[in-house]
Amino acid sequence: MNKKVILVLLFFTILKVEAQSSTFSVVDSLFEKGRYQLALKELTKIDASFTSNYKRAIIYKSIDNYKKTAEFLEKALEFQDDKRAKLKLAKAYQRLNKPSKSIKIYEKITIKDSLNLVLKYQLGKLYLITNNATKAVSLFKNLIKKDPSNAHYSYQLALAYAKRNDRDRMINSFIDTFEKDTTHLKAIAHLASSFQKLKDLDSTKLFVEKGLELDKNHINLNKLKINQLYREEKYKESIPLLLNLDTIDKKDTYSISMLGRTYYNLDSLEKAKKYFKKLSILDRKNYKAYTYLGHIAMKEKKYTGAQFYYRVATTRGKEKRDEEYFGLATMYYETKKPKEALVNFEKAYKENARNYRALFQLAKISDDYYKDKKIAYRHYIKYMNNFEGRDADMTNYIKRRITEIKKEYFIRGKKLDR
Structure with a gap:
């Protein structure tokens, strides 16, 4: 049965x-x-x-x-x-987007399969994603010992050091990556950026050029090169790079903004105007487009337009707007409105207490506008206390006026207050 x-x-x-x-x-x-x-x-x-x-x-x-x-x-x-x-x-x-759960699985598997370097590499990258830089450093160091020639391990180790804000070890690991693989574009781009932050111009140029040899359309490397050319006032050299960047990076307005600034500095005002107007439409938060449109209008003696653009810039700007108030003040000064000019030069100086030109203009126009020279005198003294060595012509002018005002008040038997 x-x-x-x-x-x-x-x-x-x-x-x-x-x-x-x-x-x-x-x-x-x-x-x-x-x-x-x-x-x-x-x-x-x-x-x-x-x-x-x-x-x-x-x-x-x-x-x-x-x-x-x-x-x-x-x-x-x-x-x-x-x-x-x-x-x-x-x-x-x-x-x-549950990397912590992935990590638990990889950790258990790699304990049993300790020779599987591919899985350990994936685990290390997950440590980086979850900001566990200490574990990532330890793991990638171990991988490098087992396979010293692998550039990817050195690159990931550099990223782990970056997470720990360990700049020197980060750079050394990127260099190690580059020495193992001279075509490792990501490492090259990081090195170019790192040396730029350190103001090491020669090293920056070296890695920028090496990177662009590998990929002429690399966006960040192009930006680094353009910015350096701009600082060196090599505006004409930067234009082909900017025009190329404008075709490959449509979403970013960087190239449009820089084309506007570059043409402005070359005094090609119509071209500059074209790009700044385009920028004002594409990026409404970028108030500097209106600032430069104001500058262009001033050069063209179109004061009504300048006033409009500067006012828009001061309204939309959220950062220091001393350049915008300075432009507005200059417009008022050139249109024979000294009182309004004074108000805006003062605003410019309040926005940025390091703007010595704004303080100089505030002092000089106060000197011209008011019979009582005490206001101008106080501004002159403030300038000398803070900016005596910034501009020789301004300093010499102020020294002369301070002496003259002191003499005038002494003759009149009046006291000057600082």
Whole structure:
């Protein structure tokens, strides 16, 4: 009797396995044809198992449903411990922005498979994503010991040092990357940027040029080169680079802004005007477009336009607006409105207490406008206390006026207050 029961159970088990195998074959065929919903429907007809859950996860992954992918991989692993499924689950967690869960899986796998450098490399990058720089440094150092010639390990180590604000070790690791692979563009770009921040002009130029030899359209390297040319007042040299950058980086207004500034400095006012007007439309927060349009209007003696543009700039600007108030004050001064000029030169100086030109103009026009020279005298003294060595002509003028005002008040028997 017992033998009969066992045979019956064995028979039904074989039938069940055959049925599942048949279903899996149908599912595989449907999957290959891209009929994913039908394949998923077939899988619901059989009892849950490692294979059925794994196949459902694979189908969901193919349609970018990573939430369902993770769900069915988790269910599959309840039936069977499987390295392949774990790795796919770790990647699904990454897609779901759950790197901490991915890390736990990779850590467990790498303990058992300590020679798998690829998995350790992925784990190190996850440490960086989660700002665990200390673990990342330790891991990438270990990888470099095992494979000293691998430039990618040195590059990731540099990024880990960057997370720790360890500038010197970061730069050394980027250099190490470059020495291992002279075509490692990301390392080259980081080195160019790092040396630029350190004001090491020669090293910056070296890595900028090396990077642009590899990729002439590299956006950040082009910007570094353009900015340096601009600082050196090599405006004509920067124009071809800016025009090229404008064609490859449509989303950023940097090239439009710099083309406007460059043409302005070359006194090509119509071209400058074109780019600044375009900038004012594309980036309404960039109030400097209106500042330069104001400057252009001043050069063209179009004072009404200058007043409009400067006022818009002072209204929209959120940072120091001393340049804008200075422009507005100059416009009023040139249109014979000294009182309004004084108000705006004072605003310019209040916006930026290091703007010595604004303080000089405030002092000089106060001197011209008011009969009482005490106001001008106080401004002159303030200038001498803070900016005596900034401009020889201004300083000499102020020294002479201070002497003259003192003499005038002494003759009149009046006291000057500082």
